[in-house]
Amino acid sequence: MIIILKSKVSKKDEKAVLNEIKRLGYRPHVMHGVARTVIGAIGDETRHPTLEALRAWPQVESVMPVQKRHKLTSREANPENSTVKVRDVVIGGPELIVMAGPCSVESESQLMTTAHAIAKSGARILRGGAFKPRTSPYEFQGLGEKGLKLLAKARRETGLPVITELLSEDHVELVAEYADILQIGARNAQNFQLIIAAAKTGLPILLKRGLSMKIEEWLLAGEYVLAHGNRQVMFCERGIRTFETYTRNTIDLAAVPILKKETHLPVVVDPSQGGGRADLVAAICLGAVAMGADALLIEVHPNPREAWSDGAQQLTPAGFADLMAGLRPVAGAVGRTLRKPDAG
């Protein structure tokens, strides 16, 4: 920690700060500058109490951390890339993985049509919401267990592993029974109790970025998973909230290279939530792949015009096939492979 004192602090007040630093187990190191006195507090910040309370001292101007707060998720701790393995699919390796499917599971025919279509186009994982977090209590909240059963059936028929959102601690056992990957949604991105419960299932976890989450906070949410013994974590950029209203959210694609630098874990991009508009999905996917994303999470619906949720951002199966065709050369240009259509 670095502690900066206010200007014109008395010797006595400076001494008090030094004593407090020592009391908490750090070794203080004083620098008297031209305009300010700066104190370095030397010691392991993870083993001693935080010095942040010094901010409340009247003689203190500011307190700044020196050490990074994320440890197990950090690239420093683990210089090599980690991969997440789901059945026969490896996320974080040379293959670009596409996860696709409807926003919400609505019916057997809707889901099966979608699952077969995306598998044919080269998707490797099926997404679909059975429990839906909705802004209003009057909106469709998902089919629940019935939706999970349909996802399991689609997996049997297509061989695609399944990712679905977990939004309640009370559903952990139920959802874990059906899902191959647990998705933690943006609204629960700092619901640490849910994250811990998900971590304990041992299943891979996809952590969506919260709408107003700094990258450091996101890494710390991932740290909760690793600190609870589960190393199968992916970070999924899906847009942050800004003043711009043309798009539903502002997708922060620079987060992709940043995460690749800061963490060893795979990085996913969700272009559907990110832009909130079907007509932007293809361009965002191209950008994400060019910038190093390991996987994409794309909403596809057999008839988006009649979708029960988020119709405006879902692709048709034909649109998805076009997208995959357009992705292939860009993936190749950055050294990634992409499953061929009908290869399943």
Add this chain to the structure above:
Amino acid sequence: MIIILKSKVSKKDEKAVLNEIKRLGYRPHVMHGVARTVIGAIGDETRHPTLEALRAWPQVESVMPVQKRHKLTSREANPENSTVKVRDVVIGGPELIVMAGPCSVESESQLMTTAHAIAKSGARILRGGAFKPRTSPYEFQGLGEKGLKLLAKARRETGLPVITELLSEDHVELVAEYADILQIGARNAQNFQLIIAAAKTGLPILLKRGLSMKIEEWLLAGEYVLAHGNRQVMFCERGIRTFETYTRNTIDLAAVPILKKETHLPVVVDPSQGGGRADLVAAICLGAVAMGADALLIEVHPNPREAWSDGAQQLTPAGFADLMAGLRPVAGAVGRTLRKPDAG
């Protein structure tokens, strides 16, 4: 709903939109303007499926709701102010209610000292965190049940009702056994499963605003509580996340008069989280009261310099007494009463 078509849409494409509107149970009403065609879809938006999926249609430029989405929380539905009653305390009436106490419950002496001090200065409700949501898994997570027991003891000694945060569905029964008011924190502001579970206890709920929550979304989170049969809801402004880094958050005090206009439920302001700095707490309280807040939620610690969490934003008991003295004339100027010191 209002549907705006793109320019130069064919008769056939316009017809298709009209048919879809009818199919979903609305009556379409067409206006051919100079540059655009606009269609009104007449019908009760709460009884029919949403028309938002029309956004995905290529001939549609935009879809705009006409009706407000919050119903039970709305001032239209309930023109008179609602009050929340907690033991002998009424929030939302002529008395300005001050809730105060430490960020985290740390020990018996810390809590009792604070509780007696704030009661003496005129606070009516004791706050204190027993379960703490923390950005990093390596930070202090609260005393848990031991903290709840200390809060109950402080209530017995001082007569002050207790507000404490609920952050897990698994804790609902436990926390409800000790608390008089359940606080839903900013990070869980759209954790709807937790909100529903809290609502079902029948206890009053204080809903903090999420860091990137629009006022409409906040009202809809409150709508979840009322829709589950609990009308004892308060909205607590505690700052939103913006680009400004001088303060921890940007407190949106205009939310106070907006909420008083849009909802009949009481409005609370948390100046401690809002600014994140003890030296701004008094000014924010003065502003909040002048603008119509019904209650304040203030962090007080016997020794903020040694607090286990958020030391920089907690007041000392002496600072709190000064604050209460400064509040009195402003409360009076806007027609509110404030309990006198030592009146308890």
Add this chain to the structure above:
Amino acid sequence: MIIILKSKVSKKDEKAVLNEIKRLGYRPHVMHGVARTVIGAIGDETRHPTLEALRAWPQVESVMPVQKRHKLTSREANPENSTVKVRDVVIGGPELIVMAGPCSVESESQLMTTAHAIAKSGARILRGGAFKPRTSPYEFQGLGEKGLKLLAKARRETGLPVITELLSEDHVELVAEYADILQIGARNAQNFQLIIAAAKTGLPILLKRGLSMKIEEWLLAGEYVLAHGNRQVMFCERGIRTFETYTRNTIDLAAVPILKKETHLPVVVDPSQGGGRADLVAAICLGAVAMGADALLIEVHPNPREAWSDGAQQLTPAGFADLMAGLRPVAGAVGRTLRKPDAG
């Protein structure tokens, strides 16, 4: 400056940083911590080149300034409050000053009606836009010199000094001929050439906060005025841009006590631009005054329903009179006086 090195930096790379620090005229001071090496660069940051380019060095993690960048505007440099004097009006003293008038000057009758009405209610300064910055080139751009002449006439008739916006370097002489205070608008908040040109007139300057301006940047924009020899500066909070769409901007009222702490110069609040809604103006004024604002800048129009710009946020003269009546007790509660109605 504080320079934090990356972990595991070689002695040679550390040495190179130390040499660079010396080369630029600072004295380096090394602290070897547990996880990182931290270097303090001791020397006057205003007299030596910045060390920020060190951020580009591969062995450097981050570079943090220790000294505040604003000097002449800072409270440290000038512990006493400064006041701005405009004819017989003193801003920043015990009297709360209200500036009011139409968004745009539209006609003689519109301006004279407003000027007399606000003077009667206790306003001390007349505002009115003659040159208007408009988002679209197809919107009303102001009456120009004709508007300035009307403002001068209103001043002669009412005795109220005039504040009006300067938005072009080419208008400086013209506007300075008529205005008592030059307003720099939010869109020009970092148009430094305009600010310098305004400063050189010697007239008092009211600096509106830019829509995405940090408080530090705002103070530095003020620093441009003082560095060019003009000490007559006021800072005017008028809302920042956030994700919230209920209001046009999010008014950051905490900026009022922050500015009072950081600078000796007067602080003004514009509730009309801040909220963008006439029905919020009164509440924002009450909050601003309770929190320490020295002056208010309020839009008033004889018939807001027919205003040529920003009709939705302008008060009627009757609404303004009510607002002044409501302000009086709150101003009194915080020790400020407010001119009585008809006292002019």
Add this chain to the structure above:
Amino acid sequence: MIIILKSKVSKKDEKAVLNEIKRLGYRPHVMHGVARTVIGAIGDETRHPTLEALRAWPQVESVMPVQKRHKLTSREANPENSTVKVRDVVIGGPELIVMAGPCSVESESQLMTTAHAIAKSGARILRGGAFKPRTSPYEFQGLGEKGLKLLAKARRETGLPVITELLSEDHVELVAEYADILQIGARNAQNFQLIIAAAKTGLPILLKRGLSMKIEEWLLAGEYVLAHGNRQVMFCERGIRTFETYTRNTIDLAAVPILKKETHLPVVVDPSQGGGRADLVAAICLGAVAMGADALLIEVHPNPREAWSDGAQQLTPAGFADLMAGLRPVAGAVGRTLRKPDAG
């Protein structure tokens, strides 16, 4: 315009709104819905006064525009792509154009070294700041005319056209004498007087996005240029201001496909300002090109460690050569050509 009335509005109040709509030259069209009455005002919004002042009427809930406000810049008005021609360089055609050079012109050797190096690597246009807008008055403000002369010399030596920033109306003639493209910086993005003055030179204009500028506002700033008779406009995304602090700004790459949809004019991306970090420049360029950018604007300095401004975000000539090599396959994958190294 669409006008939505509040619930329970009397016939008389509704009538008053209808009369006002007629008075302003529009034809009102009433729809009585279940919860609200909606009125369409039919007429050309560019030829009649705005109806926005109706927002101030007590019986009006909201007023929504139907027509887009940008006309000359819109894709609707001009379905084909427009190109900008600068000497032999065409921006907006099949060739991906790279503009590169130092943040600030510092000296002859610095500029010539950079200009020759970037030309060799395939850049087509030389950038360099002669007048610099700086947050603090104490920072380096640019070499001024001396810098312009050096840019002209570099153009003679390398054949590269020159882009440089215009930041004062007083400099228009001077800068126009030397520059091939005038850059309007982010801080002046709504300095309409400067934009108009730039437009009148007839030179191509590159409009950087303001830090808190919505896309619609940006298009309207471009509209100012076209409305003043200059069609040579490019839009340059350079990041918006958000809560994220890891990067200097949040680059909004989705703006690229949005602009390609909304306007016929070329789209440029500045990865240096966008991320504020040299280590992110390459990834942002790859994403921008994959998403459809017509040109890139990249900061290159022979020795970024010693740059007088923004050292942390400038590439070395070697880094720039690597970037160009990496760009080539991605440009090819999306059907763009890129000048070969040493082809000049």
